[in-house]
Amino acid sequence: MPAAFSDPIWQKPKTAPAFKPELSSGGTLDAVIVGGGIMGLSTALHAARAGLSVQVLEAAAVGQGASGLNGGQVIPGLKYDPEWLIGHFGKQRGEALVDFAASTADAVFDLIRDEKLAVPFTRNGWIQAAHTETALKAAANRDRQWRTRGADVKLLDQTEIAALTGAKGYLGGWLDRRAGVIDPLSYTMELARVASAAGANIAEQRKVVKLSKEAGLWRVSTQGGAELRAKSVVLATNAYTDGLLPGLAQTIVPLHSFQIATAPLPAGLAASILPGGQAVSDSRRILVYYRESADGRLVLGGRGRMALPSSASDWAHLERALIRLYPALAGIAIEKRWFGRVAMTPDHLPHLHEPEKSLLAVVGCQGRGVGLMSALGKRMAGYLASGDTRQLPFPLSPIRPIPFHAFRQVGVAATIAWYRMLDAFER
Template identity: 80%
Template sequence: MPAPFSDPIWRKSQAASTFQSLFPSGERADVVVVGGGIMGLSTGLHAARLGLSVQVLEAGEIGQGASGLNGGQVIPGLKYDPEWLLAHFGPERGETLVDFAASTADSVFELIRGEKLAVPFVRNGWIQAAHTEVALKAAANRDRQWRARGADVRLLSATEIRAMTGAQGYLGGWLDRRAGVIDPLAYTSELARIAAAAGAKIAERQKVVRLKGSAGVWRISTEDGVQLQAKAVVLATNAYTDGLVPGLAETIVPLHSFQIATARLPPDFSATILPEGQAVSDSRRILVYYRKSADGRLVLGGRGRMALPTSTSDWAHLERALRRLYPMLSEIAIEKRWFGRVAMTPDHLPHIHEPEQGLLAVVGCQGRGVGLMTALGGRIAGYLQSGDARQLPFPLSTIQPIPFHAFRQVGVAATIAWYRLLDALER
């Protein structure tokens, strides 16, 4: 259920489907996917189109989790640039990862266009805005690496970034024209629709509580008593991962990403604030990200408190960031406040685990889940069909719980508070 004080801007259309399709008792599926977000639905779609029989089980409603609550920024790449990936993973795997990372936004926009999905989108790029000289040098390094690979990117001067964002306080930045923005709830809903049309069975409000593998068969039990069998299981719960697979939840740190949306901007403001519709992320330690919605609001997000919000004051830090960037909007009402959950791994990379034969788990979007999980779903489906690990861009890794995980969130909360103070001093 939606949490108190959470009122997202993204709304399901009245025509959006509900899903209650289950395999008949005793019939074995090729794949059961646990989690009906972007990762799970992309896997289900591609697996069904490869001829596999698929069941997707979603604990809540489609789009209720982070897939339908995020900021809708579709950004290619990973947290790391090509040279780091090559050095860390070696020439062969590194090149595979660089090519994969470069393609993730394409996978989203090609799907929207090719399938004629009812998803509002703008593909005019993503701006990484630099507020210090150090950040500007990092942007120049990133630009050099991607430009050498033919990416449609360029550096922005202070004048250019002011014209493209309308915001104050940036020394320059970096524009990646491969990126764009979408309505994430519409996208997740449409992914479910076409996955079902491809033959995947999807059931909402079916929380999986037990997995047991034996003799090449997985038995899946839900809270409501549904019993299913499958040759393979894909756990696609990411930041909502619980104890279903021992140790998996302890490999990630779930964080809350809070967002606000203004009232619709007056025409004179709308003409100067993100006039070309780019997405923006800044270079602060606790970054903020923002964009315009299809109906003309400014949507701004960033890290929030670790606990669930208890009042609208829990979004106050975002309202301050909005006023810092756009002082002219101080009188514009904040009409929507909401939050979602994201999963971070200690090395800031996605992880693919296969703790037992036929059991796959994927965690760690690092805030780039729309493109990353769309693209990764197709690769996971290919691996399920062929058994060829070369289908996977990331190497399979063992589950390694974070030491003292129970105390990790306390440490993260303290770090966020410290970084927010440092960011305030850099005004």
């Protein structure tokens, strides 16, 4: 695929560390973490701080996957509201899960503050924009549930959302002031830097090809023949999961998230578009999400085609959405186009698995990966250090491959096309 068709706005900082393929030498490690994204690096940081010996193995380069390619929205909560979570998981676990979900944005911004990470960020909130009466009622219900728990949130009417977004077509929405935006690649690279400084060894270009257990220890084999031994293994590969753990890749449907970025907006336009610096996700079936970048561009993303892009036309649906929301941007150039891979689970919840003792896997970010995986990594490290399952906010569940998985992706592609058509009728 030509490089022009994957040209992200986020660029690796010049001061970013380079990680070589060298592995930890000798002895048995406490943990090997497969995957150098936000989940793997957060786990590594907190495990190393707890005194564990840790090796991170990244098949490509740190930040090259979804952790460095996403939209940089840091959103607390889950897809489901507190009352649903309590009803589904029971009062004790449900309440604990609500508390955890409420804390995930804090996990990111506290880390940036406490570790003095060189990460551009704005923490002025996230808006869930409603374009139908049904979506507005759902926003009111969500607002009620979080407000009763003391969250800094607000229901927006049509005038308020127009003033905050400058966009056309919304009836109202919901503002969650706990949220914000970051540069996701800078954050991922800084997370790697502090994890390394804490004692975690990070190796790039080290694809894991086999896991086996011998005398209670895991043998981790990498491409090229090198082997490590560890007491525990954490698979933090998410949408890039392959056949390393049988059945795991069949529990998720990988999707492509496409994004575009405009040229820096002229001052006159910039003043009326997201003047408060909030991030936005809308309520459409195939939603779009958008924000301003630190250098004054509008960055907008949404679901793309299931196949790899082959031309700039594969981003045309996002350009149409941009002009639908902001007609005044019709003459502004689109300077960046890129995509990343995300993982969808059938129930829209993250899944934690431990199919064998001390072999752990995490999949499913559901659009909240920056905060969710930052916070979950700390809990996972706590579990590695203590063995206490109470450290984990989600229950450990069996690996259940999706029936007819090969056909599920085709069905998702057809559903995306159908939903996009329905959305078009609701303009």
